[in-house]
Amino acid sequence: MKGFHSTISRRDFMKSLGIAGAGIGAAAAAGPAFHDLDEMASAGKQSHAWWVKERDYENITTEVDWQTYKNFDAVAHPATPVSDEVKAVTAARVAKDKADGLAGKVPGADRRGFAWYTAAGRGGTAPAWDGETSFWKPSEGDVTSPYNESPEYNTQVMRAALHSFGTPAVGVVELTPNIKKLFNKDLISWEDRNDAVLDGKVYRFPNKYKYMLVWETQMSATQATYNYKADDSNPSGYGSSVPIGRMDAQGYNYGRVVMAQATSFLKGLGYAAVRPGSSFFLQNSAYGIFAGLSEQARPNYRMSPGYGLCSRQADITITDMPLAPTKPIDFGGHRFCNTCKRCGEVCPSQSIDMRDEPSWDTVVPKNNPGIKAFWMNWDTCAGFGSPVNCGICQPTCPFNHPTEAIIHPVVRATAANTGIFNKFFADMDRVFGYGKVRSAEEMEAWWTRDLATYKGDTILGSGKYIW
Template structure:
């Protein structure tokens, strides 16, 4: 039997969703040849990015940069705003009432076992030391030579190792006058030394031979994230504070991120090279500049396969030569212009519904680029980020690639913006990102573990969500 078994051809699909005529011509002109939609959906899954993703020039992401204004982050003047004392007291009372109500009234998604589940994966791993784990004897001290490979081969090696450790994607930057602007002001000094040190003023001193930065992403569990969503009469037409049943998606990803960090730094040090993590607060920029994703409306990094499900973009500064990876364009930032799924459900209206990115920064936002901004004061006063999970969960690019329709939508959006509004409207029609019913929340506890695709058990494989 032929392996090409889909009953719907690409052209029939295009006609069915209104992509006939010019739309088919646009999509067909840029797409490789596929025998049917099964082959198309599976295409590119072994690559870092799918086939429709376009590579841009170095230091030129889809969020336009003004290098006269994009400077090292001064945390004294561009720090995150804080909520007023009055608002902080209100939120504390509100949150305690919310939690107690769920526990005492045994509300599905908020009962004692859900709270226990949220706490189960919290605080399981500490961060690795800034200069990497100790107790490692490099090969040079064991009578062997350190690992030597080309920059391209080294990148491939790190991608393989880091993926095993829990990183979804890995990219790299060469540290130069432009990429060093991503760093915090007065946080790091590169100088002619052999080992990194930290002085009394908490300034990090790193060997100037460490001129490469490896960036990698750790993904959050999308299926479990959906169990956060809930409605609240206090926010009509919006979504509100998350269900505890969905919080393990966030807590587990932070734990996984630190677990990955230890392994990644150990790997590089065992190759015979230095591994440092210091000096970058706005690490989302590292993922965007190294080509892991684009900036989405929610300001977080948005990726072609996982949408806004990247929980952490981490980094390692090293002297291991690694080939730099360029920014990408998969149509994500452009898609955000018309989608607005996250903005319409944001309980604080912090995202706004502007139809184009802006140069205006505002409190807590870094100046110097034309991109999406959050009104952080509005966001914080509702209780985010610890008490909200709306924006990153609602992104249409989160949807599993295993569904035939989703890779098709992404590939078309990556090549033309003509149908973006249609795709966003279909996301609403099919009711993705809707709160679970009480029955669905209760059913989580008796789900079929042999078929459930929302859990990640280390060593047993990986699903494409």
């Protein structure tokens, strides 16, 4: 299908739009000469549509008289002052609108709406360990009790809010005695207290904080395919990552924004939102697995059914909001890893376990025993320079491949139900050349890619539409 081109003439195309007679000539003369619709759709390197014309420098469609136009002078053109009477009227109207919303009289203007609006403006840097400190909360005279529906509905509210902030998947884990084992024992203390405090290096959490909200941040699998570099000095033939393919940096940046917004939203609803420091996240893969966002993968971190290995750490916040726990999932990913081994084949430091079956036996002291898994040699992985200078195992996973090609959804659906064809699927992945090193021409072409059609960029705020 790659060589397919539409075979409709420009005149026929104009006719199909209802532009006839002299209109055709005028429209044809104004437009560029395209051989077919595919050329027209992909014309240019900017993100403008084909029908957007360029003008000369400083020749905007709004007429400007440069002899009259001067630098703005705030003294010569002062703003009209707003009187105290007008301010009072405005304040009264805003207060009534807020009161009506909190009383349930204005759809979309309830406590959730106010909390979401404030949270949406947060981000840019990671919040304090106890959550975003600048957040909306009811003032005196407003509803002061926390927002609360059923745990199931509360979970849906959190999913809806966090999805709008930029995360594709949200789960909930109940903090049972088993789950608390996932945390660093020297950093966390669970106590009968009212509020969380940081006591030196120890986080002292109230036992009433019963739930952990978990979400993931996606990174571009398309962009990550620029990660590979050839290096014959390593057994795999691959070297450290190429900078323009390192989407983990962008993913972590997105994660900080979502974290600030998530904690602000929770606090705006009247609940705790605590997120200890970075050392707390050593088990972040486990959080996402127990929350039902992913399965354990061969390289000892998470594989998502929708994004393969191309999702960043499972961020969390611990809260006292009543939530409905979500269950772990099985999409055949862990079983697929048994025979695939694609990530291990490209590993420059040979740190990824290449055994045919998971094992209870760990390989380095950093591994925490008690699970049957493929074990990562974190000593050699870190010794090679990860995570900063490596990450090529991430884009290699077959579950990363885009769903536009019909075969990839078929492979995933089949792998979820049977493992009979898993080796065949992995072999075909090799045959079709996924995980290859980009040529110098391809690397250079990234800088001049067609921004109107390229699917690897994450355009924040655009949703799934192409405008």
